[in-house]
Amino acid sequence: MRAEPPSGASAGRALPQAAAALVLLLMILVIVRLPWAGDLGMHAATVQRLRHSLLHPGNPLVDADTPSPYYSPWMLLLGAVARLTGLSVFVVLRIGALAGLVMLCTGVWRYVRTLSAHRAAPALAILCLLLLWGPLLFNWSGFLGLNSLALTVAYPSVFALGLSFHLWAWLTRVLRGEISWGVALGLGLLWGLILLCHQFTGVVASLGVLATVISARPARGTLLRLGAGAALGAALLWVWPYYDFFALFSAGADLEAIHRPLYSHLLQRFGLVLLGVVALGLRLRRDRRDPLALFFALGVLVFAAGGLTGHYSWGRALPAVLIPAQLAAALETVSAGRRAVRVAWAGVLAVALAVGAWTQVGTLGYVVGRDALPSAVAAKYRTPWVGYHWITPWVKYGDVVMARTMPSRQIPAYGPYTVAPGYPDVFLPDAARRDAAVTHYFAADTPAGTRRAIVREYGVRWVVGGRGAAQPWLRRVATGPGGQVLYRVER
Template sequence: MIVRSSPSAAPGKTGTRRAVARPATLGLVMARVAAGLVVVLTALVIVRLPWVGDLGMHAATLQRLRHSPLDPGNPLVDADTPSPYYSPWTLLLGTAARATGLSVFVVLRLAAVVGLALLVTGVVRYVRTLGAHRAAPALALLSLLLLWGTTPFPWSGFPGLTSLALTVAYPSTFTLGLAFHFWAWLTGALRDGAGWGRWLGLGALWAVILLCHQFSGVVATLGACATVLAARPGRAVWPRAAAGLLLGAVVLWAWPYYDFFALSGAGDGLDPVHRVLYGDLAARFGLVALGVAALVARWWRDRWDPLALFFLLGALVVAAGWLSGHFSWGRALPAVTVPAQLAAALEAVRAGRRGVRAGRAALLAGALAVGAWAQAGTLGYVVPRGVLPQAVEDGYRPPWTGYRWITPWVGYGDVVMAGTGPARRIPAYGPYTVAPGYPDFFLPDEERRTAVTEEYFAAGTPERVRRDIEREYGVRWAVDTTGVLADDAGLRAVTRGPEGQVLYEVP
């Protein structure tokens, strides 16, 4: 007698597979929707383009390149000096502003769109070289934006959601996005046995990344080193890689707008500014610990894991900066956080027993929820503050006010005497200031300019001393934020701006 299997057996197995597939499909959809919403939020922030930090410096850079692309001079003060802000990317943006007649702020918004697109597509491409799970790119993007700490840390080159909202128009965002594409192309070249032309292209791209944003360029270089070490390429690759490095060095040396290699001596002047990078590490980066645990697991399985090597190289640079007092090396911190964030996403979807995988996914989801709540104040750049819950509004950082109110009187190239705060914004509209609002390694008399600015606004400074300073630096206007110039009979008040500021005309 022949015993036939029950017809219900096959449907039962199919039903089980469907039951397993449904949660996986639901998780994929949720990850993609969440990542899409975060990207849309950042895109909406671009419309407002909140002004905090270095936006004025980048706008001033475009102003100079727009008016004189071949010899722009210093972007902030009336001096003929080079500047590391004159990069291939800003040169392209300045040329676009010159050709189209668009405002530099419109061009910066367009730059933000390009930078955001590069970052999103770069993360997707690079993560696909590390894992094949369909949810991995979306989770990686969410981790990159949300897996930081309980205290938002807005700083260029650190792509947290709050930070990105304020720096998306900066060259650092464009450069970091380019770095992800660079790592993806490099991984492909190592796997495919690429020829000489592809390696030369990678070398030129590496130089462009370093020229566009030097700190993000260091992160890109560390990631590239980890990628090459993890691949353990054969002898045929090394001459081609060396040729690419040589071409990149030639491009760096030949760039006409500033001496890239001279920047190696700029660290001492930047160290005091960057000391803050080593403070409150748990509050700013505590959630990254989940990614560190994921890296340990990856390293245990594969001692040549590229993300683990990337993390170790970044940690060595950051630790060396702390131990040596070169705090500007702390700008390599994204080389620590980025591989950990990506590892957390990849580990959450790694194959394994269903309960273990669900636990990993739940841990990541919880950490992402905490990170999202910590950075919820970013909503204030999109919706009116009045509709935000008080707890969310408390995390909102109000943007700076601009200085368009002085432009009916102050023309392009006019020199304005102003303190540090206004000096970080006024050059964005075309004027110069006496002292730069930011450290300038290539400006030889920076200290004197800062000193005379402080003397000009000091209470009790004689009027004749102010007149001497005005003549020395060709000052035509002064912006007073303290009221100290109200008694100077030699100055004529022209208009008043927000927060009690006064624009004075210099005799």
Template sequence: MTVRPVRSGRSAGARSAPPGRAGGPGAALRSAGIARAAVQIAAGSALVLLLAVIVPLPWAGDLGMHAATLQRLRHDLADPGNPLVDANTQSPYYSPWTVLLGGLARLTGLPVFTVLRLAALAGLALLVTGVRRYARALTEREAARGSGARAAHGAGQRAVFALALLSLLFLWGTTPFLWSGFPGLHSLALTASYPSTLTLGLAFHLWARLTAALRSRTGWGTWAGLGALWAVILLCHQFTGVVATVGALATVLSARPARLPRAVWPRLGAGLLLGVLVLWAWPYYDFFALMGAGAGLESVHRELYRDLPARFGLVLLGVAALAVRWRRDRWDPLALFFALGALVFAAGRLSGHYAWGRALPAVLIPAQLAAALETFGAARRTLRAGWAVVLTGALAVGAWAQAGAVGYVVPREALPPAVEARYREPWTGYHWMSPWVKYGDVVMAETEPARRIPAYGPYTVAPGYPDFFLPDEKRRAAATEQYFAPRTPERVRRGIERAYGVRWVVDTTGTLHDTGLRAVARGPEGQTLYAVR
């Protein structure tokens, strides 16, 4: 046998390259480690910002509604009545989560806004852990199916999760979109304490656990728990519940129903039945009555179909990633999730049911996750590097678009001018009324003040938000409009005050002149609090 010496050449040189040599395996490993660390640091910084925002709890959107809900539950946990007006009606805001928070406020005596801060902390914790579990479930599924993805462990798994989280926070558009149930950074900064944040976190946990249950022989108890969790999600935030349902359906379809063991179907059916029973038995409101509530919400949700490129243009990168994943696996759960969500969203536009547009996160979330997962799951190193470069650029653009959220934790005067231009001033509260207006008093106020005043305990004549369960909502709104009309006679105002038990009036225009009212206090933005004589 002749032993031939190894010739110096490209292949031999590659095998013998020292770890520190440029282009060698050691340099590649160090570069990958640096990239993973950078991703984790960026995700950690974003989370620190969101945690810091909990302290000031900036007021915008529906915060007053959720605070009012806790006020009513804190005073009467069994029969709280309408959260906004003095009427004994049910309300979809009395969910398992708000009832739990209301019970906490009642037992501990904590102020409502302190409880909302605790709710924000719990919601963010569930959202972060849910994203981590779902990202891990997806990567493990792909590795088990041998569809080109590599199983990640340790630091790699943490980097996958961090990049998925960054994509959910920043891969949106060049114009921030602030709406509950949409987990952009700026949106979460204002809605972290809302039930929608906690509900979205529960949805991620539902998808992750369902993915695992379909891959293993899971007992009846697990399926019952999944059914109950699905019901709780729907009760806590109905719109996010639709997104959760679409994602769960995509998860089941991705498991190829024809190949599922027969034992799965009766257990899945039992879980669904239990979920429906929980929805039916919930005592605080009739969940199934909400099916007819869409007509009153269409005008509000038409906004969801406007300026789509500016608000969500960066998500196209995720759509491209979904196309790659679908080509690799026709049963990819994220691709199916995206397709079902797009179908619901498009149907809402074509049919004029604009409230269906709240299913838009079912389009965005799978695309955002796909962009992150493809960066780590692509089969070839060059493809992974390409995805990483493009995604980094898109995330940078998205982060800059939402830079105004920094203003909620940094004094406005300390912000650079370019960042200050993106900052949105929070609403002012009505704590200045508290020395005079007591819990349960009725305040006559127009729409904008009516969205905040009940947060401190009083009621308003007309609700600041649409209320499907309030039968005389239109009459109350008409009475409020007539009360503030300049030419309304004083005797008519007195009749409205008697009809609704009005004790106080908030004038935001400075044009209300009535001898039957006595000025008591002046608030910010030129507002005046009047007492009814």
């Protein structure tokens, strides 16, 4: 007869599993609402262009025939779904968000199972990845804090990170035996796919792969097969027709300026992860080639090098520091030697997770709205962007709109173009000239004739601005939130 597990052990498994299930249910409800912030407009615009032309979509933001790194295999698939089904772009993004969430959760489950057989380990890992951050809210694409995930769940970075966990799990398992040529080539293709889907997440995935290989100490024949797989992945990057992957290495200073904030307020944003650093130290004492410790060390090396050399975009490798530490914190709860030590560790981790959950509790507002939240919770809620659906009855697909930077990050999501892109674009040769034209147009001392010339040069049909943007040759058509006005250009 099989012995029943102690009730305390059953509760120890059930509690993290129930908590993780509630968090994932919250994320599903967030997907239904799909709050808008950050780069969502860019990804919606990318799907818009692909649904109209899968082969030659052009620039996603401005009316120019240029490549774009946003045309990844994942976005190509979503664009094909939009084209074949006729579904709206935002419905397709919700489908993509759900697929990304499933890919992430199954990837975490598979990878954690390679590190621990304990049934509660995957649920604890999900909780640590989402909640073990710091007392200062932090949102950024490719970072898995609960609030950050709520705002970026439809982004390619989430799907790519889910693929990364699957890659690490697959690689860990096959390195425990004899790896075949077919498997090695498949691993290489998956690695290349991740890099194409989200380049920064691809760097994190690569560091995890390197740590896994170093930890496993494979034979020379295995290394040869893995090298062939890497070569195949690099070939995929080389032949991808939508943009030149290797040209991204020469990206300009705009990317460095944007990523400089990644190096500020580190303790406030990520302080709770120090618990995971302690766990990594304990794991390293037990195994000098622990894969999570090696992963963490490689991430620290790249992140530190970026800060020291001024290559602040290297800060996007920070998840390679955070993820192994967060996983180690979860795993120590189920793998520490004595039961008393595990119980003590679980208590400390529970307190840390509670602090992290309270920091990000405003995420509830993306499901129920601010008015339904208690005042203390509402104070932590950040209102998402309103969007520019109010211009769509008049502005059609392909129309060019003159607008400042923030509107330019949203308007292309509905099909129009803007004069200047709302985001840095390394493949747009006249990006600086376009930015200057927009700045000059909205400057108070710009003569009316100069404004008119800018409008004609870029084929502008609409202007979005305040009431002060009125001109004799502009006809007021609609008023939107915040006193914004849509003007039609009279030819």
